[in-house]
Amino acid sequence: MTTIDQINELRAELMHCTFSKAERQDAEAELEKLEAQVAAEELQLEQNMAAWNADLE
Numbered sequence: 001m002t003t004i005d006q007i008n009e010l011r012a013e014l015m016h017c018t019f020s021k022a023e024r025q026d027a028e029a030e031l032e033k034l035e036a037q038v039a040a041e042e043l044q045l046e047q048n049m050a051a052w053n054a055d056l057e
Helices: 003-016 021-056
Strands: none
16 A cells, blocks of 8 residues: 555544543544655655756756
């Protein structure tokens, strides 16, 4: 399962499932972790593309 798939699944579960307070907190924390991971990966990709473009010039 990709990170994006995990994020979408967690979002759906948070919207449609009944959780205990602790379970909801755990799911929200996991969602935040996954979203931060995607943001870091996107930043790394942008940096790699900028470096690659600079090498072409």
